Amino acid sequence: MLKHTSHTIAILNAMGNSEKCPLCHLWEKDEEREIGHLLSNEVVMDPGFRDKVLLAKGFCSYHSHKLFKAIYTDFREDSLGLALYFQGIADAVLDELVTISSYTRETPKRGGTTSRIRKRRLDFSNLSSGVSKAIQGKQACPACQSLEASDRAHLNTLLRMLDDEDFRGDFRSSLGLCLPHFASAFSLLSQTSLANSGEVALALMGTEISHLQSVGQLLSEFIKKQSYEFLNEPRGEEVKANSIALNTLTGVEGRYSGS
Ligand SMILES: [Zn+2]
Ligand SMILES: [Zn+2]
Numbered sequence: 001m002l003k004h005t006s007h008t009i010a011i012l013n014a015m016g017n018s019e020k021c022p023l024c025h026l027w028e029k030d031e032e033r034e035i036g037h038l039l040s041n042e043v044v045m046d047p048g049f050r051d052k053v054l055l056a057k058g059f060c061s062y063h064s065h066k067l068f069k070a071i072y073t074d075f076r077e078d079s080l081g082l083a084l085y086f087q088g089i090a091d092a093v094l095d096e097l098v099t100i101s102s103y104t105r106e107t108p109k110r111g112g113t114t115s116r117i118r119k120r121r122l123d124f125s126n127l128s129s130g131v132s133k134a135i136q137g138k139q140a141c142p143a144c145q146s147l148e149a150s151d152r153a154h155l156n157t158l159l160r161m162l163d164d165e166d167f168r169g170d171f172r173s174s175l176g177l178c179l180p181h182f183a184s185a186f187s188l189l190s191q192t193s194l195a196n197s198g199e200v201a202l203a204l205m206g207t208e209i210s211h212l213q214s215v216g217q218l219l220s221e222f223i224k225k226q227s228y229e230f231l232n233e234p235r236g237e238e239v240k241a242n243s244i245a246l247n248t249l250t251g252v253e254g255r256y257s258g259s
Contacts, residue, residue, distance in 0.1 A: 002164040007157040015170075019244070021178035023154055024252035030150045031254070034143055035063075035070045036077060044081035049142075050088055057137035058089040060144055062254045096134035100127065151255070155181070155188050162200040171203055176211035178251035215241075215248050 002008065014022035038059075043049050053059070059067065067085075070077045139145070161167045177185060185204055194200055222241035225233055 002161060002167050007153070008161055011154065011158055011161060015174050019175070019240075020247045021175070021181050021251065023151065023158070023181040024178055024247060024255070026154050027147060027151055027252045027255055030147055031066070031143075034146055035066055038143060039067060039070065039077040039081040041078075041081070044084055050085070052139070052142055053085055054088055054092050055137060056139045056141055057093065057135060058085065058141075060141035063141055063143040066143075066254075093134055097131070100130045100134060147255075151184075152188070155184055156192070159185065159189055159192055159194065159200060162203055163194045163196050165196075165199075168199060168203045172207050174207065176207040177204070178248050179208075180251035180255060182208050211248065215245050219245055 010026060011022060014025040018025035037043055058064065067077075067082050071079045071082060162171060176182070182204065186201070189197060189201060189204070218238050218241040221236070221238035224230055225235070225238060
């Protein structure tokens with residue numbers, strides 16, 4: 001019998017309230033919370049967290065734009081925090097570029113009756129790796145790190161729920177997972193000890209196959225109705241075919257890893 005906690009209830013709610021993969025639904029909710037959290041005074045003014053942002057040389061492009069959008073498009077958050085993050089990153093990159101450029105500057109040659117200037121021979125491969133190091137962080141984007149940790153916790157909860165026979169039955173009649181989360185579920189399953197891991201693998205695989213078959217049928221119906229002879233046919237569920245296929249094949253926007 002499945003023992004419910006706030007973690008299992010979150011998975012059940014995501015399965016009941018979304019037409020998407022439940023883990024993608026939870027990712028979006030976590031991301032919205034995370035963006036607000038990152039721009040809160042409490043986090044922005046935390047020197048330890050600011051150091052973490054600097055170590056990563058800021059947020060990834062995707063999350064930088066998300067932070068910007070939360071302020072200037074959605075008007076949900078205050079702009080000061082983002083400016084402070086950006087200032088720290090720009091200063092850090094500038095310092096490193098100034099150091100690199102001091103090695104590449106033209107230098108006077110000693111000796112001779114007139115002082116001549118000549119260029120030092122540039123080592124372009126060292127220069128290129130120095131520029132990459134100056135710009136790239138030593139750690140992943142802090143927002144990605146936090147979301148990936150939550151995602152892994154949700155996946156772990158789902159696998160433990162699937163160990164329960166009754167829940168496996170409910171899961172088999174659900175929409176299943178997007179392909180990136182399906183791959184992650186199998187990867188985590190191989191590292192997790194469950195009482196019924198074989199049954200869990202079969203439930204994941206069976207649900208995914210029937211979900212992909214439904215997506216294929218919807219796409220066929222949608223494509224068929226684009227032709228002239230079906231122009232006046234009433235439209236149905238297939239109008240959502242591209243949206244459902246987008247979530248199924250690529251998962252939620254911004255989730256890159258398949259591990
Ligand atoms: Zn997903
Ligand atoms: Zn990120």
